[in-house]
Amino acid sequence: MNAEPLSKQLFSDTKNASQLVRSYQKIAVTIDCVIFGYQDGQLKVLLIKSDLENYTEQWSLLGNEITHTETTDEAAYRVLKQRTGLSDVFLDQVKCFSTPDRHPGGRVVTVAYCSLINIAHHQLTCTDNDLHWHPVQDEIDWAFDHKEIFETCYGWLQKRIQEHPLGFSLLPEKFSLRELQGVYEAILGMKLDRRNFRKKFFTMDFLEDTGEMELNVAHRPGKLYTFNYKKYESGKKDWVGIDF
């Protein structure tokens, strides 16, 4: 909690909006993008080298300031495109981070954005500053407070993939249950019980048997399914979703 005395001027002594905003302390505002990528059963995150001497050899998220003429959303899409070439990625705002000493150069408040994509479907057309996909399981030497931002976004993603069918966008249109389980295991970072996993998905009743089987696989070929988005959309929970 803050120790600012309660005697501080509470209500502004001006009724003029411009005067009021001029009286406010000004702060640099940045965005940071946590882009998760799925590839060959592995979850990765996009990392880049910082330009700063404080962080030589350390890794940072994709970030930059927001300008006076753009929203944080617009800044996030702009920075992502500029630094990676990616322009067809949906970003979700996750959280604002504002510890006063989080940036070594002065006060910087940052807003974190998150996304999950299939690496094979999205080409990085710019890889300056050692931009690369890094497995989330490997140790990462983070610059700034980016470990905290990464972990917050990773937790957000792990919760979200249990509540929304976003994992299916990582799979081919027709997929096996083994592939589906691979997506969940990679993102949740744990092995899942095969039978419980299958039961759970069949209970939800959004998987459709295509009548086809896997081809050219090293294991016993499994059935191929599609995800019925139409059924999912029309059956979305309303209040009866109360469930905790």
Next chain:
Amino acid sequence: MNAEPLSKQLFSDTKNASQLVRSYQKIAVTIDCVIFGYQDGQLKVLLIKSDLENYTEQWSLLGNEITHTETTDEAAYRVLKQRTGLSDVFLDQVKCFSTPDRHPGGRVVTVAYCSLINIAHHQLTCTDNDLHWHPVQDEIDWAFDHKEIFETCYGWLQKRIQEHPLGFSLLPEKFSLRELQGVYEAILGMKLDRRNFRKKFFTMDFLEDTGEMELNVAHRPGKLYTFNYKKYESGKKDWVGIDF
């Protein structure tokens, strides 16, 4: 999407952190608190008059700038206490709002915080600027973009109350199912089917029959229950929570 040319200086030409932060555009950052209150079966929101001449006779949320030495969390707790006297309220960060023209006085980025309390348990010790609890069902003439911020936080609350047992903090320790349903109906803003509602809660198995009945009520006395927080905490969903 932003029209900023891609030729803009992408990577900083300095390796010095302080120089970098000095080069960033500076913006006023504020917080706004959306405090929901429950009273006599009704959901209300805390509103206050803005000081600004732009918004005479309109209503705004509780907000102010964040200073150089505090986080947005600290600013939110400070402003809430200064303007209302409330100091025992838990705030959740919900979302950052940053449309460039959202404040008539210049660029201001704001971070929205949300809470839900029982009005009877929390005394407002300061009511300057016509601070008061306003029923959410009534029309409200909002200042700034506070209608959008309010609606975002209201949607957040309606989702949250279906996923977490936060509604029980609004009730006495022993409550009837009628009272519980009243909480959900007030927050979701709709009538719920009595039988489905009861079935849903008994399925979750966190309600305990106290063996006692309601006293001095105008309707047929109902059984009194308690919520078993211990059972809820120990049974919290892990991955098997996959459910959409």
